[in-house]
Amino acid sequence: MWVVMTRKVAILQNITREGPGLLLNVLEAQSVPYTLCDLSQGDPLPDEDSLLAVVILGGPDSANDNTLKIRQELQLIRQVLKRQIPYLGICLGMQLLVKAGGGKVLPCHTPEIGFRNGNGQFYRVQLTQAGRQDPLLSGVSRTFPIFHLHGETVELTTGMQLLGIGNDCPVQLVKVGTKAYGIQGHVEITETMLKLWLKEDPDLIRLGNAEGILRDFHALKSELHTAGERIFRNFLMMINP
Template identity: 30%
Template structure:
């Protein structure tokens, strides 16, 4: 399977999604539309991963709108989609629902709580990395998948083929370090009140890779 990845900032890459892809023998192509203005076509996309970034789906940028046109084409074709943070917001915006400021800016490690058992094998709670201050509305046709203590809409599943998460399951330890050393200033004002040292000292839970794998298996399996 050809997995096309849309990456939106140098320090937020596919992380452990690449591990899953390689373990299944899939081929992964990473695009940087914010820099090069290049996107895959729908015809060459068997799965699309839309990663996080510092921009908002509400920004009036041509490449952001072009991404949504691609997402719509893939939704129409029932192609598997996985969105993380900004990526999840892009999917929701494509479906016609709003992206707004969250009740609290969340940057750091904090739990999320499972709200549905539609995807089997997900534990009742997870400790995950948050890096956001906006949130999506959950589309009427979707199922709320996760909530946190401060932001109710933390994840959704749509039509068995689409999952969007407001938080990050994909970073391994190296990826967390990359995010913190390059974007540590973003932590200011976070309701989680964690320092960069505290974020770096928190081990990435091993179950995050397991849950990520479970979600990716779910959207790519009949």
């Protein structure tokens, strides 16, 4: 008997609270098959032959950690790049992509946390000329707000493309090869996720501005979700069934 393997979009979580959020809504609306792998709970990595695409989400780890989990994720990304399987990395997922592709992951001069920097300015992503021409960002506003939760940034190699820049950490959107992308900020964030993070994430707890962050979310929600949904829909269009 032949067993037909259904290929799926593999979504890798590095910590349970950082789930796919808005991406899940888009996947289900388009009836795209997917599987969730929570690496923090010991879930195994997906088989490479089962992959329609790979999405790696954020987490408290560093891409420079010499742990089994990080080593396995880096190896998976290298295979994804070699096989030109569509890849989208968010926050840590972007940093892992850059490191797997030969770039560097470095501490930020100033960590980016929440919707605003230390001067009260909203974090925004501004598309570069390359970004405005890239299919991932087709129909996306040239500038859009973003939620941040990271203390590290990346240094690209000459072969990588910078698609979007930001306020304090310049590298916000990158492309490696033909179908692999990374986004430093959290385009997947929903209100439910944000409320959970405000209760559980140590950096957000230390910031101590839960009410203000929620107010910012509600003020920016339309822009945030318009950009996030468009990016996710564009990414899914790159999948070869």
